[in-house]
Amino acid sequence: MGCKIIFSPQAIADLERVVRFIAQENPEAAVRFGNELIDRVAMLENFPLLGPPYPKRPGVRKLVSPPYLIFYRVREADNAVDILRYWHGARTEPDLSSQD
Numbered sequence: 001m002g003c004k005i006i007f008s009p010q011a012i013a014d015l016e017r018v019v020r021f022i023a024q025e026n027p028e029a030a031v032r033f034g035n036e037l038i039d040r041v042a043m044l045e046n047f048p049l050l051g052p053p054y055p056k057r058p059g060v061r062k063l064v065s066p067p068y069l070i071f072y073r074v075r076e077a078d079n080a081v082d083i084l085r086y087w088h089g090a091r092t093e094p095d096l097s098s099q100d
Contacts (some may be wrong), residue, residue, distance in 0.1 A: 002045035006075045014086035018068070037086060040065040041072075044081045048074045057096045060084065071096060 005017075015037060023030035025065065043050060051063035054071060061075050063070040071084040071094065 003048045004075070004078075005041055005045060006080055007083045008085070009086055011083040018086060020089075037068060039063055041070060041081075041083055043066060044072065046083070048076075048081050054096075056093065060096055064089075069093075 012064075015034060018037070019030045019034040021030075024031055044063070049061070051061040051070070051072065054060040054062040060071055060073055063072065067089045069085075069087045069089050071087065073082045073084060074080075076080065084092050084096060
């Protein structure tokens with residue numbers, strides 16, 4: 001049985017922000033790209049250790065979906081994956097300290 005995927009409120013807000021921004025120019029592409037970001041996370045259901053550890057934050061992993069980085073945490077005891085943030089790779093990396 002796969003892991004349960006849980007989106008943090010911040011990850012949901014990040015995803016909405018990305019889709020709204022792209023939709024200003026191309027609504028269809030915005031929906032497509034938003035779905036791609038969600039589909040990328042769906043892979044973690046069966047492969048929760050897919051992304052490498054994020055060395056700046058113990059217990060956090062990073063999955064790449066160009067140009068975005070998806071920060072997440074695996075909770076093996078709960079068979080769950082917490083999606084913490086969607087973050088554009090060109091930006092300075094996010095402060096994940098509030099994700100404890």
